[in-house]
Each structure stands twice: as structure tokens, then as C-alpha cells.
Amino acid sequence: MSKLTIQNIADLAGVNKATVSRVLNGNKNISEKTRLKIEKIMKEHNYVPNSIARGLAFNKTFTVGFCFDYTDKKAFANPFFYKVLQGIEDVIYDNEYLLLMMSDHDKKGGKSTFERIVVEHRVDGLLLPDTLLNQANYELLIEHEMPFVIIGEHSLQQEGIRWVDVDNVQAAGILTERLLALGHRSIVMYAGAADGRRDKFIADRMEGYRAVMGQHGLEAHIVEQADSLATLRAFEGGEAGNNGHNPEAVICCTHELLFEMLDWEHGNPMLKEISLATFDDYPMFRHLKHPVHYVEIDLEMMGKQAAGLLFSLINKEANPAQSIRIPTSIVN
């Protein structure tokens, strides 16, 4: 039974519980002799301090929250999610912390889980995807002085928001370079429609693509709406005034767009002639009907950096790192 309290140990050792507390917290003011005696007794009885009581005294939870977004399938049902998680866990466990996970479920009438966790101070800090940092959540975090780090670059314009993200400009750049190296010249980027403001990560990918195309003296063709290969071609023809041949390569800005395209073109022989490319690996790529080029992202590193940054905020370290951009590499 782990019902042992610090008082029990103190009694067994014939000392005051304050003394036991001191060995628990590595206090220097204690004789080697009594420290060893107490440690021995703690081992023998498998004593484990009650972390709740500890938390109450310290006013800490020793827990970091990780909020995820069910609606963001991309970030959840694929390796993105768990590789990042693995990185996060690594550093959290190293710090003797635990991970509280939540989705941003709205509860009918009551508070959302996110709100509850912040308001009740159930965690010492929070990691959350950019998609979940809206104005309301932001204000809540600030009001309750809850340290947080965004995973994915935030689109909110507030100063002082720390985030960790893939370097999407660079990623789009090397992806474009790769397609150029394969001999392609007519490279189209399929970006998807922007409802309202364009997502930052898409905008960055567009930028990286444009830059590299420009460097090679080629024209960038970005398609927002499409529903067939023909649409991609038509756009290109209209925009650039060339004679409307098929693109040699298409960069899809998200997996969704890629799969959408594959759905349209199922069985279309023209597809075979086209190089497809996108961002982030996906374990099923090798089983697809069509090969796909993609950039590789060190997601575990991303998780580690995010958690590390969060801890430096939690511990109020002097000069916490600024926001961090993770570079990507191309697969062969």
C-alpha cells in the first residue's frame, strides 16, 4: 500500500517530517548520516510522496497540457501527430512532468475543456496547435498567466507569442528544386481555395515555390480552385498565355488536395505523365497508385523544441528562445 505519508517516514526514522521533506527536495542542510538513514527507510517502504499535496504546497501541477484539434485530420490521423508527441513526451518525462491531453471539445452550456484546464490551472503550461489559438483562447491564456507554445506558426498578430514550426518556405523551395532537378519545367502548385484569410503555412509554401521558380527564370503557376487536371492546364494556359499543355509536375499543398486530385483522376492515363509532390511523409504513399515526392520533416525534433521552449517559460528562465523554425530535408 502506498498509503505512507511523510509523517510515517519521519516516525520510522525518528525525525521530524521537515527533515524528511528536506531529503526529498535535496536540501543541503542535512547531515550525511540522517540523510542516508531516511533514504534507506524510504526505499525499504517504497515511499512515494503524494504529488497532489506536493502540488498544493508548491502551487504547481507538474503537468503540461497538449491540446489537439480533432477537426484537423492532417495533424492527427497521421505520423505528424504521434512523432511530435513522442518528442514532447521525451522532454516532459525528462523533467518529471506528465502530459495532460485534451481536445477543444465544446461542452453544451458549460466551459470547453480547454477553458476548464486554463481556468482551473490544471496544468503549468500548454502546447497547442495554431488552429486552436483564436482570440478568445489567447485572452484566456493571458488573463490566467498560463505559459504556452504554439505548434505551427500562429496567424494572430500579438507580440510575444512563442511558436515552433516547420520552415515551410524552405520546404517548398527544396521540393521545387527537386522537381526541377528531375527535368521538369512546367511545375504547378495546387494550393486550394482560401476561405477567408489564407493559412500561413500555405502562404509560406507558395512563397518558397515562387522564389525558386523565379531563381530559375521560370514562371510560377499557383492554382487555388480546381476539379480536374484539365482545370490545372486551363489555368496555366490562361495565365501564362502558353498553349495549354499539361503540367509536368504538380505540388499539392496538403495531403487532402493530393488525394482529391487522385480521386478526380482515377484511371486517367494522363496522370501517369505527371510528377506529384506534397509536404510531409505519409505511410501510405508507397501504396498509392501514383508515386509521390515529398519533403521530410523532423517532427520529433519539433516536439522536443516546443516542449523545451515551454519549460523555459514555465521556469521563467532569463532569456527563453524566440520562436523556432525547423528545417526540412528532401527524401531521395
Place this chain on the structure above:
Amino acid sequence: MSKLTIQNIADLAGVNKATVSRVLNGNKNISEKTRLKIEKIMKEHNYVPNSIARGLAFNKTFTVGFCFDYTDKKAFANPFFYKVLQGIEDVIYDNEYLLLMMSDHDKKGGKSTFERIVVEHRVDGLLLPDTLLNQANYELLIEHEMPFVIIGEHSLQQEGIRWVDVDNVQAAGILTERLLALGHRSIVMYAGAADGRRDKFIADRMEGYRAVMGQHGLEAHIVEQADSLATLRAFEGGEAGNNGHNPEAVICCTHELLFEMLDWEHGNPMLKEISLATFDDYPMFRHLKHPVHYVEIDLEMMGKQAAGLLFSLINKEANPAQSIRIPTSIVN
């Protein structure tokens, strides 16, 4: 600032903090008048009780743990994981609980996270996959009187272990029925090699398949090891003494086996003639080079049932449900 304590509210209301505590906990012994007054003050000041202090007094954490297994990709990188999770969260949040997630990371030297959480009583109950319930973990849970429910049927022989699982016997049965309905007679099950003891869920799938084949007067052909379609055929020929034609349909017991097969047979025209089937949906199935039949599982329900069962254990309800088997249905 959420620095308000119960004492502050008591002072503002001109009552004792015990009275405030009573309205917090819905105690009946309180006049409508003072209750309303206190509630008003709490609202005005956005008072939120400190859940750690609450936990200390109640000796509860108001947190349920969910342990997952990184090594089990099947249970993690696909919808299995998050649909179950969604069900779990639903009932947890309804109960005003929170979800602590962890992987069973072994820490060099120190305790694993699992161990820490159990020993430190950081949660009131635990949900964990069968793959993680080994003898050591089981004993730890019992020793610390930690309520738990297994997701997936356990293979440990201890009595009184509660679990929630898909009815794999039934699932294999209806899958086999479906293939028979398509006119196939030569149906092979590819089960994969059993290293050590055969996983329970595979054994169940084998059983369901055998039963239905038997009912139709057909011979069951279960292949454990294979590395090509030819191997499947050779086995069939050797076993049944027929002339070694290709199977008309192959049921792969896991997604891994299915993908393995697709890898072998990439570009093999024979594959086109064969119906493939497996368990659980997978969002990429429709993009595969080859159509796949599968059974549908109400995973959200599974999560809800598991969490519900756990709560009845945590709350020491009189007659907690026994282990639960979730039926599956076939997709059309």
C-alpha cells in the same frame, strides 16, 4: 486573476468558508437566500475552486489516464486511435474529469511513466491497451488498487479483469460471409506468424473465419508465413490437395499484412483477380491500387463503453458491467 480562494469569497459574502464550500458541493443544508448571494458573488468574481486543493481534500485527482503503445502502429496512426479517444473523452468530460495520456516510455534507470502514474496516484483510473497489460503492470495496478479497463481483450488469465473489445469472431464471420456472397469459394486467411503466443484478436479472427467456412461446407486455409501470392497458393495446394490455383479471396488479419502483400505483388497482374479483405477501415483504402473489403467498427462506442465501465469501477458502483464485446458491421 484567478487567485481568489474560498476564504476570499466567504469574506466578500460575510459568511464562513464552510458555507461557501457547501454551495460548491450542492449541499442541501443551506438557505436559498445565502446560496443565491454566494453564487452571485462567485459569478461576479469569476471564482473557480482550486482543483488541486480539492483533490487533496477528496483524495482524488479527477483525472483518468489513457496509456497507449507507440509500438502498436495499428492502434495509433489510424482512425482506431482517435475515434476511440473521442468516445473516451465524451464520457470523461461529462463526468467533469480530465484525460492524462501517456506512452509506456521506459526511462533509463528511473521508473516508466506508467509506473510513476500508478505509484504516485496521479489518476483515479486507467484505460490501457491489452498490449500493455503484462504481468508486472498488472501487479502494480493491483498493489496500488488502481481501477483499470483494458481496451482490447486481455490475454492474461487473471480473473476480474474488465475489458472492452471488438467482437473479432463475429467480425471475421461477417467478412467471410461477404466474400462468400460475392461468389468466392477459395478464401484464404493470411494471419501472419505468431512469435510466441498467438495474439488473442488474431486467434478470434481465425476462429470466426473457420466457423463460417465450416458452415458452408468449405475448407479453411490459414496461412501464417508467406512472401508472395505463390506462397499462398502453394500452401493451399499442399494442404488441401487441390491443384494449386490462386485463391479467389484473401483475408489479411492486419493492415500490416495487407500492405505487405501489396508490396510483394506490386505490378503483379494476378492480384487483380483476387478480392482482398481486412479488418477496420482505413482512410487511404480508396486510394489503394486494389479495392479492399473491410468490416466497420463503432470505435467511438468502444471508447465510451470503456470509459463508462471505468467510471463505474472508480465510483465503486454496486454491479459494474462485465467485460464488453462490441459487434461490427460490414460496409457495402
Place this chain on the structure above:
DNA sequence: TTGAAAGCGCTAACAT
């Protein structure tokens, strides 16, 4: 170096 005592914020007898 060690002990005594107060306090973290809340609940729960026991009084009144």
C-alpha cells in the same frame, strides 16, 4: 543540523 508550527485551498465532522 534539526524541530516546531504555520500555511497551501478545500472538505467534513462537530457544534451551535
Place this chain on the structure above:
DNA sequence: ATGTTAGCGCTTTCAA
């Protein structure tokens, strides 16, 4: 119906 008081298990002054 409300107040008083003693914990829950730990940390942390302040004394000794």
C-alpha cells in the same frame, strides 16, 4: 442553517 475546527500531505519560515 451556519460557524468552528481539524485535517488532507507536503513545504517552508523561524527557532533552537
